[in-house]
Amino acid sequence: MAGRGYAGPDDLAPVPGVKHFARDNSWREAIEPITKDRPFVGTFAADGTKRVSPDPWDAVPPGAGDRVVGVGPGRTFGRLLRDAFPDEEIGLVPVAVGGTPVAAWLPGGIDPFDSENHPYDNAVARIRAAQADGEVCAILWHQGEGDCGRTAPDAYVESLRTVIANFRRDLGLAETVPFVMGTLARFYGDKYPRIAEFAPGIDAAMERVAASTPYAGLVCARDLCDRGDSLHFDTASQHALGERYFRMWRSMTSVPPERLAAQAAKYRDAPRVRTRVLLDPGELLVTSPFGPRRHPVTGEEDSFHAGMDGALWNGRMLLETGICAWKRGVVTEAADGAGPAGTAVSIDHGGGWVSRYFHLEAGSLRVGPGDGVEEGTLLGWMGKTGRATGEHLHFQLERDGVPVDPLPLIAR
Numbered sequence: 001m002a003g004r005g006y007a008g009p010d011d012l013a014p015v016p017g018v019k020h021f022a023r024d025n026s027w028r029e030a031i032e033p034i035t036k037d038r039p040f041v042g043t044f045a046a047d048g049t050k051r052v053s054p055d056p057w058d059a060v061p062p063g064a065g066d067r068v069v070g071v072g073p074g075r076t077f078g079r080l081l082r083d084a085f086p087d088e089e090i091g092l093v094p095v096a097v098g099g100t101p102v103a104a105w106l107p108g109g110i111d112p113f114d115s116e117n118h119p120y121d122n123a124v125a126r127i128r129a130a131q132a133d134g135e136v137c138a139i140l141w142h143q144g145e146g147d148c149g150r151t152a153p154d155a156y157v158e159s160l161r162t163v164i165a166n167f168r169r170d171l172g173l174a175e176t177v178p179f180v181m182g183t184l185a186r187f188y189g190d191k192y193p194r195i196a197e198f199a200p201g202i203d204a205a206m207e208r209v210a211a212s213t214p215y216a217g218l219v220c221a222r223d224l225c226d227r228g229d230s231l232h233f234d235t236a237s238q239h240a241l242g243e244r245y246f247r248m249w250r251s252m253t254s255v256p257p258e259r260l261a262a263q264a265a266k267y268r269d270a271p272r273v274r275t276r277v278l279l280d281p282g283e284l285l286v287t288s289p290f291g292p293r294r295h296p297v298t299g300e301e302d303s304f305h306a307g308m309d310g311a312l313w314n315g316r317m318l319l320e321t322g323i324c325a326w327k328r329g330v331v332t333e334a335a336d337g338a339g340p341a342g343t344a345v346s347i348d349h350g351g352g353w354v355s356r357y358f359h360l361e362a363g364s365l366r367v368g369p370g371d372g373v374e375e376g377t378l379l380g381w382m383g384k385t386g387r388a389t390g391e392h393l394h395f396q397l398e399r400d401g402v403p404v405d406p407l408p409l410i411a412r
């Protein structure tokens with residue numbers, strides 16, 4: 001995705017330690033817009049005229065009443081990466097071209113809006129030039145609207161697998177360098193009925209790619225908002241997407257490659273379920289079911305597990321993800337607790353039903369007591385606070401105060 005959000009003050013400030021690779025192959029401050037793929041990106045006066053910079057690869061700083069178009073998810077990803085690795089210099093190489101189908105991202109592929117432009121070949125040339133100054137640690141991908149109703153899902157899967165393999169081959173990347181994708185949105189509505197109709201099919205195709213390709217991850221963008229045009233994400237959503245890309249990247253890179261095979265073998269027969277309790281597409285793989293067990297921390301026999309434990313399974317690896325509300329309800333508890341549950345949320349769904357979510361990341365809660373939530377509302381992020389041996393969700397369902405096995409009740 002090229003990114004078309006309207007810049008706020010934060011988007012126009014440099015980020016210490018984060019630069020972007022401009023179109024003249026020089027490193028510049030990460031001030032939006034960093035992706036300048038089309039003429040309608042940049043600084044515009046209130047009457048719609050574009051302010052032309054003496055240097056075409058730098059946007060004109062906006063004056064009062066001006067609007068800057070072109071915020072994407074990349075800068076947020078870079079900022080969070082820098083926060084996590086404060087000793088590293090972070091370089092962003094924007095290569096997205098708005099409105100392109102996946103075929104434009106094969107060698108020799110053509111930008112349908114500019115037949116002189118070859119998005120894949122240009123991207124490889126630019127990234128190779130940037131590699132002189134550093135190492136590629138991630139590829140971020142958001143694309144697919146242009147394939148809705150035009151590329152069959154099976155063909156999309158084949159093309160996208162080829163895109164990933166080509167980037168890895170042509171840039172000399174190890175397969176452990178994450179290729180992180182995002183789903184399409186759900187705001188296309190009546191204005192773009194073709195995209196609205198076929199977006200779920202493209203999403204399902206991306207999910208198949210994630211499940212079958214080493215170190216390919218897919219994050220959710222279905223709950224994000226448009227900028228008022230039913231087509232482009234608004235600025236807050238671009239930031240949220242950047243954060244989701246970063247969290248997926250971090251989760252993928254925190255699993256040692258040698259542990260993957262052991263993990264797959266260990267959980268080969270574990271129950272799994274598709275559920276809206278997890279934000280990102282995939283299944284909840286149950287690492288510890290509801291019922292009697294030997295407690296993983298105390299070792300106590302015959303302890304009773306009042307909920308079930310699990311994490312996101314993308315078909316190849318267990319991952320952290322956002323934690324979402326089981327059903328509509330009202331939040332009764334949401335706090336960074338010091339007890340065994342750690343950072344936890346409880347929701348009253350009425351009719352005697354209560355759901356509980358334990359061990360979330362401290363400081364990650366998006367809801368507070370008294371908030372109303374819908375099915376799938378993001379509550380916070382998976383973590384390992386409280387009595388937990390690793391990142392996972394403990395999900396508990398109670399009816400009239402009695403815990404019940406949640407597995408059959410959370411499928412969607």
Ligand SMILES: [Zn+2]
Pocket residue numbers: 288305307308309393394395
């Ligand atoms: Zn548990």
